[in-house]
Amino acid sequence: MKKVFFLIFFLLVLSSIYAAEKPFEKVTFVPQWVPQAQFAGYYVALEKGIYKKYGIDVEIVQGGPRVSPIEYLKDKKTDFATMWLASAIQERDRGVKLVNIAQIIQRSSLMFIAKRTSGIQVPADMNGKKVGIWPDVFKIQPEAFFQKYGLKVKKIPQSFSINLFLHGGVDVVLAMWYNEYHLILNAGYDPEDLNTFFFYDYGLNFPEDGIYVLEETFKAKPELCKAFVKASLEGWQYAFENKKEAVKIILKYQKKANIPANSVHQKWMLTVMESIINGNKKKHKYGVLNKEDYDRVIKILKEEALIKKVFEFKDFYKGLDTYVQK
Amino acid sequence: MFRNRGLAFRLSFLVLVSCAFIFVFIIGYNYIVTRKILIDDLRESAQNKAFVVANAIEKSLSQVASFPEHIAYFMESETEFEEEEILGLLSSVLTNNPNVYGSTIAFAPYAFDQQKLYYAPYYYRDGDDIKFKYLGGSDYDYFYMDWFQIPQELGVKIWTDPYYDESGGEILMATVSVPFYQKKGTEKKFLGVITADISLGFLQNTVTSLRIGKTDYGFIISKNGVFMSYPDKNFIMNETIFAVAELKKDKLLRKVGKAMIRGEYGFSNMNSFVRNEKGWLVYVPLSSSGWSLGIFISNTELMAEITNLTEIVILIGLLGFALLLVVIVLIARSITGPIRKLVEKTGNISKGDFNFELKPIERTDEVGKLTSSFIMMRNSLKKYIKELKATTAAKERMESELKIAHDIQMGILPKAFMPSEKMPFSLWALLEPAKEVGGDLYDYFMIDEENFCFVLGDVSGKGVPAALLMAVTMTLIKSLAKVSKDPADIMAKVNDELAKENDACMFVTTFCGILNMKTGKVVYANAGHNPPLMIKKGQKVEYLKLAKGPAVGVLENIEYKKESLILKPGDAIYMYTDGVTEAFNDRDEEFSEKRLLETIELYRDEEAKDLLRKTLQVVHDFSQGVPQSDDITMLVLKYSGGIIKK
Structure with a gap:
């Protein structure tokens, strides 16, 4: 018996030495935009050592207009990246073999906003009005919306400034709930001065940010992907539970990036994030891509002829819940 | 605070x-x-x-x-x-x-x-x-x-x-x-x-x-x-x-x-x-x-x-x-x-020290007036107390003299007297003075073998003059009784003696009786005194009806009426001064003659000594500690009749 005990003890000591010496795996991650509370979970996971806890040494590449996550993935300049579900599907259609390993934002925060004084209360009221539109992935839902309600509007390409809308250059503005909506409130409009149209409420829910990797990365290092997702989700959880601290971390990265840092705005953004990441409790599970949402996005992209092929959900989505099935 | x-x-x-x-x-x-x-x-x-x-x-x-x-x-x-x-x-x-x-x-x-x-x-x-x-x-x-x-x-x-x-x-x-x-x-x-x-x-x-x-x-x-x-x-x-x-x-x-x-x-x-x-x-x-x-x-x-x-x-x-x-x-x-x-100075005064220095203030306001009043008060008090001390000393001396006078007066009164068993009567008397020296008097003595004289009186006023007059009156009565067996005559003579040069206008009410021990006949004269109570066997106690006569010592040449009554064995005569009937209680009520009558009726069968003692107790109970305003004197003579034993 004594020998057996000794052997077990020896093995334990050996394994602990091995674990201690096991180096952190170095990875890079690209969020699709500049540092802001939209990416609070990742920055918090990094700052609070959550990634390290999962044995990963993460470097977050500062996102922005000149950093395209898809290019970074294609060129293998990064291991992980975030992007909208619709963008990812389009990219896969164009031949970039990427997979979704976690769906973070469940609820679309894209919305139309009209001033109450414009008299636009229902979608039909938009007929013949000037509607501001962003390009690319942002215009998919608006186009589907116009089609769904048979609207003929004057589409005005809009920049990321809300001034065109504030000055009355457009009647309806396309906005993100966590960003432009709050900027409009901070230009002196009260919520009751505005009429809002969430695409989510009009049957056009497009899940937004998800975490993507190349299929080959996923196949080679499933455990790493799993660890990255787990750590990121834990980072988000920590951020929701410690909003003040999370906002502080975000502001630190914003100042580092020389971009306007406004704690009130970041706090608003984080609060909205909590809501859209949790989504609809009945349908959505934390970090899991809902198949209904996926099917809807595929259907609309096909209808608008934005994709040619249709991919199987199981090939595209490799979230944490899919490991269990194996 | x-x-x-x-x-x-x-x-x-x-x-x-x-x-x-x-x-x-x-x-x-x-x-x-x-x-x-x-x-x-x-x-x-x-x-x-x-x-x-x-x-x-x-x-x-x-x-x-x-x-x-x-x-x-x-x-x-x-x-x-x-x-x-x-x-x-x-x-x-x-x-x-x-x-x-x-x-x-x-x-x-x-x-x-x-x-x-x-x-x-x-x-x-x-x-x-x-x-x-x-x-x-x-x-x-x-x-x-x-x-x-x-x-x-x-x-x-x-x-x-x-x-x-x-x-x-x-x-x-x-x-x-x-x-x-x-x-x-x-x-x-x-x-x-x-x-x-x-x-x-x-x-x-x-x-x-x-x-x-x-x-x-x-x-x-x-x-x-x-x-x-x-x-x-x-x-x-x-x-x-x-x-x-x-x-x-x-x-x-x-x-x-x-x-x-x-x-x-x-x-x-x-x-x-x-x-x-x-x-x-x-x-x-x-x-x-x-x-x-x-x-x-x-x-x-x-x-x-x-x-x-x-x-x-x-x-x-x-x-x-x-x-x-x-x-x-x-x-x-x-x-x-x-x-x-x-x-501070008031504190001195309260401690009895009046010899402190206090300068008058040269101010005419209330404080100035208060100070001068205070000084005046101090001086008056000082003077008063000095006088009071002298008065008190005099009073103390007088009181001690009065005490002596009292002792002398009490000495004058016959000592508690119980006629010997040979006598056919019993007698008891008491005197409770209101002041140290009282103005009441009583006396009794044998005139001869058959006749027994008893006197009870009340001198107007109290204190030493009354006591002196009382002593004089007693002495007069005693000496006059030796020569005359007529109470009216005795009264008249005493009156004449006292009325002479009576500048102080003092007088004495007196009841004087002489009992013939053999016959039980009492001859008596009254000089303005309260009528005694008759305790007759088989009858209710009643006040003796008296002829009116003035108190002795007021006017000279007054005739007093001689009266008489017969005491049968078992009868008694009770005499008192107005200190008894005019004893007051705290409700300002008099003891009154009526109450006295009832009290005597109650104790009529007691021995002479007990009758007086109990009657006095009733009077005291009635007055309930109200200070006695007048001397209280009582005398009772109980006739048992029979022969004078030798």
């Missing part, structure tokens, strides 16, 4: 507290009124200042705006555009107006040249130099920039919100932008915009050059509430007045911000958003640009003057207060000082 304090303290305290109230009220009122006047003044001057600043800015802005407006007018009148001409126009804008930072004529896509998507020649400043470049490109897609898109969509001149012109002017700027068109009849084709930029530094300088006060500051917000000029450069472009309101959770600020972007005028008391202080915000619109100018005047600044004034008032008040304190304490002392001395 108050009750135990001295008069000086109470007086000073009450006066000072009242003064403090008045003082605080005056300062408060003064402060409020002055503040109101100052605020009214401030409002006017602040508004004036704001108007001046606003006008200056307006003038600069409209001057800047006039260039693109003129160029637009010119462009719309041209049919063909020569690049040379355009560049000439633009460069002249910068050379003619130092406030213009940069200027461009930005054409809509392919509007200038069918081959060129972008065409926007741009002159701008770089230090003292004027530089030139073409705007437009994939990294500067000006068609979607506010300064191009908004006037395009609105068709009117606009001032943009502040922005950092990356790849353009490379500074924080705001731009006035005027659209221009190609007009063909009623049709208008949008060709592009003409702009003039101003550096926000220029706005900032304009505002800060108008120094309002040390801690005051001015700021400009855009139509959307974005700060365009502000003491903290970080706010410019980054913050809106509404974001600040949200951060500070200041609802009033949001309300004011809305009023400002609506182009309203106002004056509002609110929190500063630079420092943690209260103050006043005056705001006026900059109408041509839709911006609004605000000037914040801090309370410290505003209140500096009033605070200064109030401080002086408070200082004066405090000095006055201190002076008042000294004066009141002095006054209180001068009043209460002598009183305190008097209080």
Whole structure:
């Protein structure tokens, strides 16, 4: 018996030495935009050592207009990246073999906003009005919306400034709930001065940010992907539970990036994030891509002829819940 | 705390507290009124200042705006555009107006040249130099920039919100932008915009050059509430007045911000958003640009003057207060000082010391009068006590003499006498004097073998004279009884003796009886005394009916009537003085003859000694400790009849 005990003890000591010496795996991650509370979970996971806890040494590449996550993935300049579900599907259609390993934002925060004084209360009221539109992935839902309600509007390409809308250059503005909506409130409009149209409420829910990797990365290092997702989700959880601290971390990265840092705005953004990441409790599970949402996005992209092929959900989505099935 | 304090303290305290109230009220009122006047003044001057600043800015802005407006007018009148001409126009804008930072004529896509998507020649400043470049490109897609898109969509001149012109002017700027068109009849084709930029530094300088006060500051917000000029450069472009309101959770600020972007005028008391202080915000619109100018005047600044004034008032008040304190304490002392001395001396008096020194005060006020009264009182008391001491000594001496007199008087009275068993009667008498020396008398003695004399009397008055008269009367009766066996005769003689030279007009009521022991016959005479009670066997006790005779010692030559009665064995005669019937109780009721009658009836069968003792007890019980006003004397003679045994 004594020998057996000794052997077990020896093995334990050996394994602990091995674990201690096991180096952190170095990875890079690209969020699709500049540092802001939209990416609070990742920055918090990094700052609070959550990634390290999962044995990963993460470097977050500062996102922005000149950093395209898809290019970074294609060129293998990064291991992980975030992007909208619709963008990812389009990219896969164009031949970039990427997979979704976690769906973070469940609820679309894209919305139309009209001033109450414009008299636009229902979608039909938009007929013949000037509607501001962003390009690319942002215009998919608006186009589907116009089609769904048979609207003929004057589409005005809009920049990321809300001034065109504030000055009355457009009647309806396309906005993100966590960003432009709050900027409009901070230009002196009260919520009751505005009429809002969430695409989510009009049957056009497009899940937004998800975490993507190349299929080959996923196949080679499933455990790493799993660890990255787990750590990121834990980072988000920590951020929701410690909003003040999370906002502080975000502001630190914003100042580092020389971009306007406004704690009130970041706090608003984080609060909205909590809501859209949790989504609809009945349908959505934390970090899991809902198949209904996926099917809807595929259907609309096909209808608008934005994709040619249709991919199987199981090939595209490799979230944490899919490991269990194996 | 108050009750135990001295008069000086109470007086000073009450006066000072009242003064403090008045003082605080005056300062408060003064402060409020002055503040109101100052605020009214401030409002006017602040508004004036704001108007001046606003006008200056307006003038600069409209001057800047006039260039693109003129160029637009010119462009719309041209049919063909020569690049040379355009560049000439633009460069002249910068050379003619130092406030213009940069200027461009930005054409809509392919509007200038069918081959060129972008065409926007741009002159701008770089230090003292004027530089030139073409705007437009994939990294500067000006068609979607506010300064191009908004006037395009609105068709009117606009001032943009502040922005950092990356790849353009490379500074924080705001731009006035005027659209221009190609007009063909009623049709208008949008060709592009003409702009003039101003550096926000220029706005900032304009505002800060108008120094309002040390801690005051001015700021400009855009139509959307974005700060365009502000003491903290970080706010410019980054913050809106509404974001600040949200951060500070200041609802009033949001309300004011809305009023400002609506182009309203106002004056509002609110929190500063630079420092943690209260103050006043005056705001006026900059109408041509839709911006609004605000000037914040801090309370410290505003209140500096009033605070200064109030401080002086408070200082004066405090000095006055201190002076008042000294004066009141002095006054209180001068009043209460002598009183305190008097209080000390009163302590001496209460201890019985009258020989203290007390100087009269040379004052005619209440304190002076009190002191002299006190001195007089002290002197009177001293004199009185001296006299009292003498009187007391005399009284003590007299009392001891009276005690001796009493002893002598009691000695005169026959000692408790129980006639020997040989006698056919029993007798008992008692005398309880009201004062040490009483005025009652009783006596009994054998005249001869058969006759027994008994006397009971009451001398008018009390004390030593009464006792003396009593002694004289007793002696007279005793000696006269030896020679006469007639009580009336004895009375008459005693009367004559006493009435002679009776200057004091004293008299004695007397009942004198002589009992013939053999026969039981009693001869008696009454000189104004209370009738005795007859206790006859088989009959109710009753008062003896007597002939009236005056008291002895009043007038000479008075005849007294001799009367007689027969005592049968078992009969008794009870005599008393008016000390018995006139004993009072605490309800001021007399014991009365009726009660005496009842009492004797009750104890008629007792032995002579017990009869008297019990009767006396009844009288005492009745009077219940009310001091005895007169001597009480009783005598009872019980006749048993029979022979005189030898």
